[in-house]
Amino acid sequence: MDQKTERVTLNVGSIIVATGFREFDPSVIKEYHYGDYPDVVTHLELARMIDGFGPTGGLIVRPSDRKPAKKIVMIQCVGSRDKRYNSYCSGICCMISLKHAILIKEAYPDTDITICYIDIRTTGRGHEDYYERARELGIKFVKGRPTEVLLDPETKRLIVDVEDALLNRFLELEADLVVLASAMVPAEGTEKLAEILGLELDEDGFFKEYNAKLRPTETKMSGVYICGGTTFPKDVPTTSLHAHSAAVKAAKFLMNGKIVKDQRTAVVKEEYCGDCEFCPVTCPYGAISLVPSDEGHFVARVSDLLCEGCGVCVGTCPLNAIELRNWRPDQMLAQMRALLSINGSSKPLVLAICCSECGHTAVDSSGMSMMQYPASVRVMKVPCTGILQVHQFLEAFKAGAQGVMVVGCKSDGCHYEVGSQIAKRKVELAKILLKEYGVEPERLEMFNMVYIEGAKFAEAARMMVERLEKMGPLRLMGGS
Numbered sequence: 001m002d003q004k005t006e007r008v009t010l011n012v013g014s015i016i017v018a019t020g021f022r023e024f025d026p027s028v029i030k031e032y033h034y035g036d037y038p039d040v041v042t043h044l045e046l047a048r049m050i051d052g053f054g055p056t057g058g059l060i061v062r063p064s065d066r067k068p069a070k071k072i073v074m075i076q077c078v079g080s081r082d083k084r085y086n087s088y089c090s091g092i093c094c095m096i097s098l099k100h101a102i103l104i105k106e107a108y109p110d111t112d113i114t115i116c117y118i119d120i121r122t123t124g125r126g127h128e129d130y131y132e133r134a135r136e137l138g139i140k141f142v143k144g145r146p147t148e149v150l151l152d153p154e155t156k157r158l159i160v161d162v163e164d165a166l167l168n169r170f171l172e173l174e175a176d177l178v179v180l181a182s183a184m185v186p187a188e189g190t191e192k193l194a195e196i197l198g199l200e201l202d203e204d205g206f207f208k209e210y211n212a213k214l215r216p217t218e219t220k221m222s223g224v225y226i227c228g229g230t231t232f233p234k235d236v237p238t239t240s241l242h243a244h245s246a247a248v249k250a251a252k253f254l255m256n257g258k259i260v261k262d263q264r265t266a267v268v269k270e271e272y273c274g275d276c277e278f279c280p281v282t283c284p285y286g287a288i289s290l291v292p293s294d295e296g297h298f299v300a301r302v303s304d305l306l307c308e309g310c311g312v313c314v315g316t317c318p319l320n321a322i323e324l325r326n327w328r329p330d331q332m333l334a335q336m337r338a339l340l341s342i343n344g345s346s347k348p349l350v351l352a353i354c355c356s357e358c359g360h361t362a363v364d365s366s367g368m369s370m371m372q373y374p375a376s377v378r379v380m381k382v383p384c385t386g387i388l389q390v391h392q393f394l395e396a397f398k399a400g401a402q403g404v405m406v407v408g409c410k411s412d413g414c415h416y417e418v419g420s421q422i423a424k425r426k427v428e429l430a431k432i433l434l435k436e437y438g439v440e441p442e443r444l445e446m447f448n449m450v451y452i453e454g455a456k457f458a459e460a461a462r463m464m465v466e467r468l469e470k471m472g473p474l475r476l477m478g479g480s
Contacts, residue, residue, distance in 0.1 A: 149178055186204070309324060310419055
């Protein structure tokens, strides 16, 4: 009780962001009159009523006159699945409504409870049983989003206007209490905290994971982890699992005592840097900044700590002023020429340039599954397809390739976020150039796949070879 606000500075080796989420303010939805009618409440306020230690001692009452609420209408998806406010489904609101409805019905069996819904989403373990339990207790369900909540001036009761999509008719539901299942939105101060920690937010305003499927509690900042509702609304079991994962990650990070970095980071040749500012904009990790040089202009500077070695900056630089350690353009060209130096079969040579994540792993998957594809398909691994430049496709053809496959991650699941998208644009540009040079653009193709799609890679390789066989040998200018 005597505590006072104070500012504390802590020296820490790791940070776990667990700021959770908050309830959407439904007062902006004027048709529901939250804030105008005292008997229109949110689930957070209803939870306080249900609590035996809450302000009503566990009694479900109308806030306007403290009389028992005999008829309750719950409205789902308030502020969610609504393009005016939040287009996403919060995921947990249906179960919150079911939980509160069951608790009230079990404590006060005579209470009339109706839930107006778009879809009842019970996706978790045992959640469908929970829904069935609610129906058995006599809780009613109306499929439809209410258009308005009105107040009857004579009875002082609320009227909920809703069209029942199953009965195909309009209903006017009387209610002593209307409960809004509001959307769950990012916690207050999320944007400011993200700016302080250097973290990204997704399109919905939640903290963005490094990879939602493979690294769901990691961020692009080493030593900074996220969990629970910071990434999206979650129920308690999922949040607990997330928290355990983040705690283990942080503990492992601290036990190492140091940050071990791969040497595969970008290096800028300052004498060639033209101050174009392309690389700082394209870097998915914010690892590149511009600093003043002695010659009076700005040059790019790479943070070895932040750089993840994707090479997207390399593929973007118009002056070849930036390179990736151990993946220099001359090294890649030498590897390309070596792979294409000998054919050994009657089939046309195909160079398959695969990213080190999904692309090359799909190749491994095809091999482990004993799937066959032509031996004339030569696989070259790169960190990310975003490192590729247009002239390298042309170099592959000059080195003897009859066709080139670019194999990368799915565009919406790229391990380096934008690499596959950038590579696709370069492939499209290269196809235009090939056509101008008199070369069939179909000799160059990009394929996007996930790591388990070995069969897809094998099929793409066979398809590419068959296509090239029908086209015939490649004839480049100069007779080569």
